[in-house]
Amino acid sequence: MSNSTKKYEQISLSSEDVASKLNGASPLQASRILIDMELFEQRSSLDVIDNVYKDFESNQNVVDELVTPLGLSVLDSVITHKDLKLDRTGLTASRLWEDINCFEYKNIHASSHALSTKQQLKGSRKVTPGKRGNVQKHKLEAHKVKNTRRDGTIKNDLDGKKLYRQGQGSSTLNTVNTEHLQSSESFHRQFGGNILLTKENGKTIVNSDENLASISERQNKMKLDGTFANIKEKKEQLLSKKKTTKLSKSEQEQLDRINESFTGSSLEAGVAMEKEAAKSNFKAAQDAAFNNIKDNTAEIATQASTKAGEQTGHQALGHAVLLMLKPIFYEFNDSFKNGIDAGVGEDSALEGLKVRLKRVMQYIRTEIVPTLTKALKDFFDNFCKVIIDSIIGLATGIFKSILTILIEGFSALVGALKILSKSSNEMSGAQKADAILKLFSATVVTFVVFYFESSILPAIPIPFLQDIALALLSGIASSLVVYVLDKADIFSTKSELRTKRIKEIFEMRVQQIKENTDAFETASLQKLAEDKLRFKALSDSLSQSIQDKKDPNDAVLKIADFLKVELSVKSTDDFLNMLKTQDSLEIA
Amino acid sequence: MGWLSRAKSWVASKCNSLKSTASSIVDKVKETCSKVWNAFTGKHYTDEAEAIHDEINERYDKARANYQEAVQQISQEIQEKVSKINLNKKEIYEKQFERFKSIANRIHNVTVKGLPFEDFFDGSIYELNKNQEIRSKENLILIDFDQMGFLETAGMILTLGFFSRKKAKESLERVKQERERVFEEIEKMKAQQTKLEVVSESIDNVVNYFEQLIKNYSSLLDRFEFGIQSQRVKQSSDASNVFSLKLDFKLLPIVHLEEFQALFNLSIVLKQMANLGYLSSEGEVIVKDVEASELLFQKVTEAKLSA
Numbered sequence: 004m005s006n007s008t009k010k011y012e013q014i015s016l017s018s019e020d021v022a023s024k025l026n027g028a029s030p031l032q033a034s035r036i037l038i039d040m041e042l043f044e045q046r047s048s049l050d051v052i053d054n055v056y057k058d059f060e061s062n063q064n065v066v067d068e069l070v071t072p073l074g075l076s077v078l079d080s081v082i083t084h085k086d087l088k089l090d091r092t093g094l095t096a097s098r099l100w101e102d103i104n105c106f107e108y109k110n111i112h113a114s115s116h117a118l119s120t121k122q123q124l125k126g127s128r129k130v131t132p133g134k135r136g137n138v139q140k141h142k143l144e145a146h147k148v149k150n151t152r153r154d155g156t157i158k159n160d161l162d163g164k165k166l167y168r169q170g171q172g173s174s175t176l177n178t179v180n181t182e183h184l185q186s187s188e189s190f191h192r193q194f195g196g197n198i199l200l201t202k203e204n205g206k207t208i209v210n211s212d213e214n215l216a217s218i219s220e221r222q223n224k225m226k227l228d229g230t231f232a233n234i235k236e237k238k239e240q241l242l243s244k245k246k247t248t249k250l251s252k253s254e255q256e257q258l259d260r261i262n263e264s265f266t267g268s269s270l271e272a273g274v275a276m277e278k279e280a281a282k283s284n285f286k287a288a289q290d291a292a293f294n295n296i297k298d299n300t301a302e303i304a305t306q307a308s309t310k311a312g313e314q315t316g317h318q319a320l321g322h323a324v325l326l327m328l329k330p331i332f333y334e335f336n337d338s339f340k341n342g343i344d345a346g347v348g349e350d351s352a353l354e355g356l357k358v359r360l361k362r363v364m365q366y367i368r369t370e371i372v373p374t375l376t377k378a379l380k381d382f383f384d385n386f387c388k389v390i391i392d393s394i395i396g397l398a399t400g401i402f403k404s405i406l407t408i409l410i411e412g413f414s415a416l417v418g419a420l421k422i423l424s425k426s427s428n429e430m431s432g433a434q435k436a437d438a439i440l441k442l443f444s445a446t447v448v449t450f451v452v453f454y455f456e457s458s459i460l461p462a463i464p465i466p467f468l469q470d471i472a473l474a475l476l477s478g479i480a481s482s483l484v485v486y487v488l489d490k491a492d493i494f495s496t497k498s499e500l501r502t503k504r505i506k507e508i509f510e511m512r513v514q515q516i517k518e519n520t521d522a523f524e525t526a527s528l529q530k531l532a533e534d535k536l537r538f539k540a541l542s543d544s545l546s547q548s549i550q551d552k553k554d555p556n557d558a559v560l561k562i563a564d565f566l567k568v569e570l571s572v573k574s575t576d577d578f579l580n581m582l583k584t585q586d587s588l589e590i591a
Numbered sequence: 592m593g594w595l596s597r598a599k600s601w602v603a604s605k606c607n608s609l610k611s612t613a614s615s616i617v618d619k620v621k622e623t624c625s626k627v628w629n630a631f632t633g634k635h636y637t638d639e640a641e642a643i644h645d646e647i648n649e650r651y652d653k654a655r656a657n658y659q660e661a662v663q664q665i666s667q668e669i670q671e672k673v674s675k676i677n678l679n680k681k682e683i684y685e686k687q688f689e690r691f692k693s694i695a696n697r698i699h700n701v702t703v704k705g706l707p708f709e710d711f712f713d714g715s716i717y718e719l720n721k722n723q724e725i726r727s728k729e730n731l732i733l734i735d736f737d738q739m740g741f742l743e744t745a746g747m748i749l750t751l752g753f754f755s756r757k758k759a760k761e762s763l764e765r766v767k768q769e770r771e772r773v774f775e776e777i778e779k780m781k782a783q784q785t786k787l788e789v790v791s792e793s794i795d796n797v798v799n800y801f802e803q804l805i806k807n808y809s810s811l812l813d814r815f816e817f818g819i820q821s822q823r824v825k826q827s828s829d830a831s832n833v834f835s836l837k838l839d840f841k842l843l844p845i846v847h848l849e850e851f852q853a854l855f856n857l858s859i860v861l862k863q864m865a866n867l868g869y870l871s872s873e874g875e876v877i878v879k880d881v882e883a884s885e886l887l888f889q890k891v892t893e894a895k896l897s898a
Binding site for chain 2: 030031032033034035037038040042043047048049051052498499501502505506508509510512513516517519520523524527528531534535538539542545546549550552554555556559560562563566568570572575578579582586587588589590591
């Protein structure tokens with residue numbers, strides 16, 4: 004709230020402002036400048052009050068303080084569900100929530116923010132090791148051909164020496180090998196399990212020119228699936244050991260071999276190239292994943308679900324459920340912000356709700372269901388229908404039985420209102436929502452569970468879906484009650500808060516007017532007094548010169564200067580000249 | 592009969608005392624209950640709201656009365672100073688410039704451009720805006736317990752007083768909010784008053800500029816006239832042509848030329864001062880534009896006529 008105080012601030016006027024305005028103009032203009040100066044803004048104080056009321060009407064606060072934590076707790080219960088194990092895929096409730104907040108029907112895209120962290124790409128499951136399947140021989144050959152010089156040799160990317168094609172070189176030291184800077188194995192370990200990357204993505208990235216280098220066969224053999232950094236480490240280890248003790252024979256041989264293969268600073272060059280390649284691969288993987296999400300959500304989702312299906316069988320459904328939550332929470336947020344009915348241009352809340360849920364269903368049918376395997380399709384479609392029907396039932400049920408809830412949960416209400424009216428330093432919005440949620444679990448959830456058991460349970464055969472449905476529905480039901488409570492504002496906490504805010508604003512404004520008036524008064528009175536004195540001195544010297552029969556021109560020029568009146572005749576010569584050249588003198 | 596009537600009157604007196612005890616009990620019950628009743632309905636909120644409303648009304652009225660009085664007085668002062676300035680402006684054109692022209696014409700032709708600009712002070716801008724005044728009780732207090740019909744009272748009881756309490760509380764908060772707003776309005780009045788005082792002060796300066804400059808101009812004219820007069824006698828006795836219209840400035844002593852020059856420059860200063868509007872933005876200094884200044888003068892006279 005505090006950053007929105009700015010729009011209620013009074014204009015501020017400093018004595019410097021006043022002084023500089025007065026000093027910049029003729030003393031003759033002082034009155035007009037003073038009249039034009041504003042000590043307070045033109046906006047009326049009634050407007051200020053109206054605006055505060057408007058601020059309170061907009062429900063952004065409710066969304067921030069209540070819906071977000073509720074949403075997070077629902078998502079959390081889905082993600083951490085023991086049967087689903089979705090948390091192992093790198094998903095977190097907060098990241099998903101961000102994604103949900105970016106959701107729009109027309110523009111289905113992943114927020115780039117959601118993918119910006121390394122963590123996101125690490126969202127991987129166990130990877131089957133030893134996958135060299137990503138290596139594409141033809142690309143290595145192509146790289147070789149591209150880098151072959153006119154004399155048939157290839158430059159070693161590490162030390163710049165000449166390398167020969169297989170069978171043409173004299174030893175492994177000058178025979179070319181095309182090498183993956185980040186090994187296919189290492190890349191696979193890093194990204195293989197990532198549900199956002201396709202196999203094709205992996206191949207393209209690993210075999211890209213950025214990840215390939217020409218080195219000698221000996222160098223390559225020493226490296227194998229390791230890294231240049233490993234070799235460098237080994238070398239340093241041996242060298243430091245050599246300083247203190249004598250190396251064993253095999254150790255000395257190792258060191259010699261390293262020195263023979265990597266002359267000069269070629270090892271360091273290798274380490275640098277390696278790093279560069281890993282960086283560019285990561286970037287490429289990130290881009291690829293982002294593009295996948297942007298361009299073909301369906302395909303990725305399929306992959307996600309099949310991958311998930313390989314492991315638990317439930318994860319596919321879990322992902323689908325999460326996708327389903329997006330439009331549902333979008334509608335939910337939008338209802339709070341713009342009104343259930345007004346947001347979609349309907350007259351009654353129930354009609355609005357129906358339009359919204361129809362929209363959700365449509366989205367689920369066209370966007371989510373096609374991504375599922377045949378067996379899951381019908382099941383999921385059915386599940387959604389049940390959920391959405393039960394949301395309608397819930398809403399009408401809650402609206403109808405709101406009075407029952409009000410009476411039954413009276414103590415809960417009082418507690419909730421106490422919590423709501425606590426200052427934000429005492430309790431954050433999330434804490435409030437959490438506390439209220441707990442309070443209402445007694446009343447609302449009883450109602451929900453009752454409803455749930457009679458109507459939904461029989462329709463859902465899988466237990467974990469029952470859990471999710473319960474979490475989702477009780478969350479929605481609690482939010483609805485809190486929303487209604489907030490609207491009803493039985494104990495007028497809202498109007499009290501409003502008064503507090505208005506008091507703050509006006510105290511600030513009154514203080515500013517006082518300061519402005521003080522600055523205005525002191526600065527202008529000082530300037531006026533100075534002007535008065537200065538003019539008196541000038542005027543006295545003029546009358547003195549008139550009396551004493553002296554030349555009054557100097558005094559006149561000074562007065563004109565003081566009053567900032569421009570004179571063209573500055574000297575008697577000028578004047579004589581004017582008399583000579585002009586038939587008539589004009590006072591203008 | 593006597594006994595019967597005595598018995599009757601005894602009964603009546605007993606009855607009366609019973610009645611009065613009963614009614615006093617009822618009163619007592621009402622009294623003790625009213626607190627609970629008021630708390631139940633929320634009437635204590637509106638009572639407080641009314642008290643605050645009365646208080647701020649009083650405060651505002653007092654501040655307004657003070658302000659209006661002060662503004663009227665300062666406006667009066669400014670009005671007087673402005674009419675002084677207007678007189679000075681007129682005097683500059685009608686008297687001082689005419690005199691300067693007639694004296695100077697003996698040496699050289701002199702013309703004056705433009706017309707004096709008449710200032711007027713519009714005190715109405717300092718009148719209070721109706722919209723900013725305190726909103727009425729009817730506007731702020733949403734529920735009137737004294738004018739409540741049977742149905743409303745019944746409804747109030749049936750809803751456990753929830754809605755009447757809410758409305759009453761809301762009313763109280765609204766009045767409290769109004770109080771804060773009124774504080775700002777009062778502060779604005781104070782600021783406005785200070786501003787007017789300073790403006791009045793600044794006009795003092797202008798009045799002073801006019802007075803001093805006109806005085807000096809006039810005494811310089813005296814000195815110049817005397818010098819020209821004596822030169823006239825001197826030059827006409829020397830000259831062959833006694834009827835020569837102009838004095839030859841080349842033959843004038845330098846001191847008179849200096850006086851002439853000083854008067855010429857002072858005239859420009861005075862002329863610009865006479866053409867300037869001191870309170871409103873109209874009447875900027877008009878240089879070399881007679882037509883525009885005439886138009887302006889017309890406009891002002893029209894405005895004055897229609898005012």
